[in-house]
Amino acid sequence: MATTVKLERRARVLNGIPRKPDLSKPPAIRLLKNPWIWGTIILALVSFIGLWDMYAMLHPDVVTEEGIIPGIQNQSFILAAKYAWPTAAIYVALFVLLDRFRRQNIWMYLMAFLWGGVMSTWFSIYVNTWMGQMLGVTGNDPTTSSRSAIFSAPFVEEAAKCTFLFALAILARYRIVSTLQAVSLAGINAIGFAFVENIVYYSRAHNYATLTPQIADPEAAMAQLVLLRGVYTSFGHPLFTCLAAFGIVVGLRHRAKIVRICAPLAGFAFAALGHMAFNGIASITTDEQARMYWFIGLGLVAMIIITLIGHAITEGRRIRARLTDFVRMGWLADSDPFMYSRTRSRVAMITIALFQPRRLPATLKVMRHMTELAYLRDGMTRGLIDEAGYERSRDLIQEIEALRPVAVTSSAHGERIIWPKFSLPKRLRAALPARVPARSSAPNPQWAPPS
Template sequence: MASYPSSPPHQDHAAGPRPTGAVPHPRWWERKGVRATALATLLAVSGAVIAALVREQTGTEGFLVGLGLALVPVPLLIAAFRWLDRVQPGPWRNLVFSFAWGACAAALIAIVANSFATRWIETATADPTGADTLGATVIAPVVEESAKAAAVLLVFLFRRRDFTGVVDGVVIAGVTATGFAFTENILYLGNAFGTDQLTGTGPGLTSVTAATFFVRVVMSPFAHPLFTVLTGIGFGVAAVLAPERGRVRRVLVPLAGLLVAMAMHAFWNGSSSFGEYGFFAVYAAFMVPVFALVTWLAIYLRHRELRTVRTELGVYVGAGWLAPPEPFALGSLKARRLAKEFAAHYGGKEAERAVTAYEAYATSLALLRHRARKGGAGADFAVRERELLDGLWERRGYARAALAYAAQVTTPMWRPPGYAAPMAPGAAYPYPPYRC
C-alpha cells in the first residue's frame, strides 16, 4: 500500500507564509453583524409591508388561499436549483437571502413602482386600457427584472467567494425569481379567489382560481426564474473574466443579460395581445424551447465543472496533497455520493460531514486554479489556495479512505500503480468489494 506524508508537503506554487501584522479594525458600519442585522431588518420590514398590501387587495380569505396555492411549486423549484448546484453547493444563507429578497424587497418595489407608473400613464393619457397594456409590457418587465437583479448584484459584490461562475449565477437568480413569483402568485390567486366569491362560482374547472392556478403554477412556474436566470448568466460570465483585462466586459455582460431578461419578460407579458391563442403560441414556440435550451446549458456547465475538477487536481496529487484516486472520485457525482455513504457507515455523521467538506474544498480549489490559469483569479489567489489546501489536509483522515473506495467501485478496472484502496479490517460493507 502506498504511503503518504503525515505533514503538509512543501509546494512551490502554493502560498507562502500567511501575512502577519496588525489587522485594521473595521469601522462599525463595516462589521458583518451590523450589515447582517440591517439587511435582515430591511427584508423583514419589506415582507410585512408587502404582506399587508397583498392582503388589502385580496382580503384575508383570499390571501390565505393564495398563500397555500402559491407554495405548491416553491419546494420543487428550490430543489431543482439545489440539484443543479450539487458540484459546488453554495451556502444556504445565500439562497435564503435570495428567496427573501425576491419575495419581500423585489416584490414590494415592483408592486409600488408598477402601480405608480400605470396610474401616472393613465392620468396623462386618459386611456386606462392603454395604460394597463403599457404597464404590463414595458413598465413591469423593466421594474421587476431590475429589482430581482439587485439580489444577484449584492451576492456578486459581497459574497464574491461564493460566486465563481455561471452555475452560481443561475442558482442565485433562479431562487430570487422563485421568491418573487411566490409573492406574485399569492396576489393573482387571491384576486382570482375573490372573483369567484363575487360571482358565486364554486370550486371546479370553470372557476377563475382553477384557471389561474393552471396557467401560473402548472404551465409556467418557471417563467420568472427563466427570465432572471438570463441576468444570472451575465453575472456568471463576468465572474470568470480576468479582473485586469475585462473591466468593461464585467459591466457590459451582466447588463446585456438584464436587457435580454427584460425583453423576454415583455414578450411573454404581451402574448395575450397576440390574439385568442397568442399565449399558447408563445408558450409552445418560444418559452418551452428557451427553457429547454437554458436547462441544457446549466446541466452542461455542471458537467464541465466536474471535468475541471478531474483535470485541475492532478497537480496536487503530484505535490502530495491528494491521493491518486481522488481527482477521479471528486469529478464524479456517483463517486462523491458513495464516498459519503462509506464515511457515514464507518465513521458516522462526523465522518460524513468531513467528507462532504473535503469534497467542497477540493471543488473550490480546482475551480480556483482553473480561473487562475485563465487569468480570472484575484490578487488573493495564493492565500485562498493555501486556505483550501489546509482545509483538505485537516480532513484527509476520513476522506482518503472513502474516496479511494468510491473510485474503486465506480471504475473497478482502474488502479494506480502500487496503490490498494483501504478497507476497515473485518468490516462487512453493503457495497461491492474492491476489485484488484
C-alpha cells in the same frame, strides 16, 4: 507585523478570497460573527416589514369617487398561499440540486428567496403603480393594465431581482465560481418573486369570485388561474432571471474590464426583453396564438436545460484538470481529481459517510475544500487572482490532509456501506421461544464406518 497582516487581509479582499477563521475562539463566537447569518436575520426583519406593508395595501377597502373597492380578505390570502407553495417548493428543490459541485450554505439560499419574494415585490408594487399612473392608465389598479405589464413591469421587476445578484458579484464574488451556482441563486430568487406574486394574483381572483354572485364556486374559478400561472407558465420568472445570471458569470470569469461591465448589462437586457415579450404575448394575443408561443417558450426552456447539462459536464472536467495540477506538484493524491470531479463518486462518498455519522462532517468539509481549491487554481490560471491565492491554496491543502484520516476520501478505496446492527430488547428476546440448534449433517463419531 500588524502592517503585514493588514496587507494580507487587503490582498484577500481584493482577490475575493474569504478571510481566515480565528480558530482560537469557540465555535459559538465564530457562528455569531458569521456575516451571512446576520445578513439573513436583518433581511428577514426588513422582509417582515415589507410583507406587512403590502398586506396593509391590499387588505383594506379603498374609498374612491366611484365607490368602495373591497380589499382582499384573509381567507383569500390563506387559500392562495396554499395553492402557491407547491410550485415554489418544487422549483427551489430543483435549483438546489443543480448547485451540486460547490453548494452554497443555507443562508445564501434564504437570502435569495427572501430578496426575490419580499424585497423585489415590495419595490415593484410601488414602482409599477407609479409607472402605471405616469403612463396614463386609468382604473382601480394601474399595475394590472397591459400597458404597464409590457413597458414598465419587466424592467422594474428584473432590476429588483438582479440587484441581489449584482450585490453578490461585487461583495462576495468568491462565492460565485460557476454558471451552475449563479443560475441556482438566480432561480431561487426568481421563484421567491413568483411565489409572492402568485399569492397576490390568486387571492385577487378568489376575492373577486367570492364577491361576484354569478360565480358559484370561487375556488374552482381560482384553480384555472393556478393551473395557468403555477403549472403552464411557471417557468417564466426563473427563465428571465437565469439569462441575467449567465451575463454575470461571463463578467466574473473574464479579464477584460469592458466585458466585466457589458456582460452583466447584456444579461439584464435579455432578461427584461424576454420578460417584456412574455407579458406582451400574454396580454394582447388570443388563446390559440398564445398556445403556439407557449411551445416556443418550452423550446427555450429545453435549450437552457441542455446548456446547463453541458455546463455541468464542463465544470466536472474543469475541476479534474485543476486538481491534476496539484497532483503534479505532489500536494494531492493521484485519485483525487477523478473522485472529486464526478457526481457519482461524490454521492458514493457521502452515502458511505451517512452510515458513519462521525465521519460525515469531515467528508463534506474535504469535498468543499477540494472544489474551492480547484476553482481557486482556475482563477489563478486565468489571471483573476494573484499571489494571494497561493496562501489560500496552502491553507486548504493543510486542512484537507488533516481531515483525511477521518473523512471518506479518494484514498479510501474498497470502502463499503456499514449497515447498522439492530438487536431486540432483552424482554422481547426472553419472550421468544428458544432457538433449536440445527441438526448437523456430519456423521456421528460413535458410529463411524469401518476402516
